Amino acid sequence: MLQAYDCIMTEMEEVRELFDRELLCDIPLISDLLDHINKFRGKMLRPMLVLLSGQVCGGLQPPHRVIAAVLEMVHMATLVHDDVLDETEIRRRGKTIHSLHGNETAVMLGDLLISRAFHLCSSLDHPGFSRRIAAAANTVCEGELMQLLYRDYYDLEEQRYLDIISRKTAALISCSCYLGAQAADAEEPVCQNLAAYGTHLGIAFQIMDDVVDLTGKETQAGKTLGTDFQKGKITLPGIHLLRICSPEQKRTILTWLDRRTPQDYQEYGKILHESGSIDYARQRAKHYIEQAQQELASLPAGEAHKLLMELAELVV
């Protein structure tokens, strides 16, 4: 993540405080559960994007902090529910909510986070903000549902894969950027620039996340790897591979994707590298990052602009 971000440092701290305050609960049992979630707090990418988009468009207003906290809470709720989905045992180098308390608790905890997010959201005067955030949350759900329904489906085309990740990952990131701009009273075309930056950034981010799941080292990523393979979820490298391989290779690969032994996983990983499919996915991610950075071309230079460009670089 970014090493330093002076231009939004104070505000990021305020976002954290807002977040912490909204997660207080006078019921001790639930308070403990909520404390536990905090250890899984991510790198606050979405709040950072809200604030940086605001800064690059002219300056931060009180709503920025609230929007940032709300979006992070929505994101965190999806992580908690992903726990139910993914059954991953290791997430961010800590026990998951699921493994500690069961599926049902993870579902309800995620629901609690979402309702608190919308509660905080309703404190904003501008109903348009709430509407966009709810629409983005809806898009995330659609993406996740599509992904679930396309499980074990290996004829998945690249366009459909991109559609899925646009919804499940990029929509919320794009919303962060758009609202950051809108809350700074930016003109609509500028808001759209930031939104597009966010969309491209989000797509690149997810492509790379999927690459890491296939190639990464578990300790580095802080989460269980090879889960996509285990869940019958094909991603960009695999889609590319199945597009370029011979019919006989395809038959073999489909056997691995179906059978999913550790040996099959090894073979799959090997051929993904050898065929250039991993490289292909990295190139596509780079392409989206370049597109993201281009969206910032017309925006004022300064620390916020620099950091938005840097964030894009860090993804790849």
Next chain:
Amino acid sequence: MLQAYDCIMTEMEEVRELFDRELLCDIPLISDLLDHINKFRGKMLRPMLVLLSGQVCGGLQPPHRVIAAVLEMVHMATLVHDDVLDETEIRRRGKTIHSLHGNETAVMLGDLLISRAFHLCSSLDHPGFSRRIAAAANTVCEGELMQLLYRDYYDLEEQRYLDIISRKTAALISCSCYLGAQAADAEEPVCQNLAAYGTHLGIAFQIMDDVVDLTGKETQAGKTLGTDFQKGKITLPGIHLLRICSPEQKRTILTWLDRRTPQDYQEYGKILHESGSIDYARQRAKHYIEQAQQELASLPAGEAHKLLMELAELVV
């Protein structure tokens, strides 16, 4: 449910249309899933309460329909997530979402419903409505979490049980009544009357629902019974029983509650009846219904008033 409700007939139809419209999706796979949810649409108790509360307080305004639809969607989302929680195979005489598509889909579908509910909610001009609905949704989650965390805990006191059901069931019902009044521009004391009517109604409703789980016939209820026993969830009849029984009886009953064979369930049911614990619970429910009806004493007579009184009767 109510046989006829002329004074809100048109508006109830509008609520259904609003609900249907908000559940449209241009993604065919998801559209199918959403269609499926519709078969589980409940008796629309919460919309009925929004509209009746509005009518009894002076008349319906455009926001009433939206508030009603939003609250029904929130309720439906909790039913879908309850599926994940309860793993009941039969719900409302149809297959559950869970048994058809798996836990993960049920989680995401519930999330989709919630985000659409808040999306619709943000179309209301009055941010106060959103805030209350989100607060009520939060209270529901707190109640459900408490219930989960108190599983297999048989020292549960009546006060704690009432606290749990106040949150998980009564809060949303109370919110329906309160907002129905508020959207009709009722004075705050009147809104509070309706809120209290809703709270008492909701508590009575849940007490009776828990009684039915212990005593009812499966085909009548439309859902699997005896689930509370299976899940180590003690309810009012059981709490009463453990309070009045002898120490030796208690040891035996705790063995049944722990072991949970069909035989244990039979014995448990038998002693609940014989000890008068079922009757006790029914009496408590009746008490709350009387309190609910008393809250309506100062409100204008008319069809809406009559129907609100009738609804309370129907619970017991």
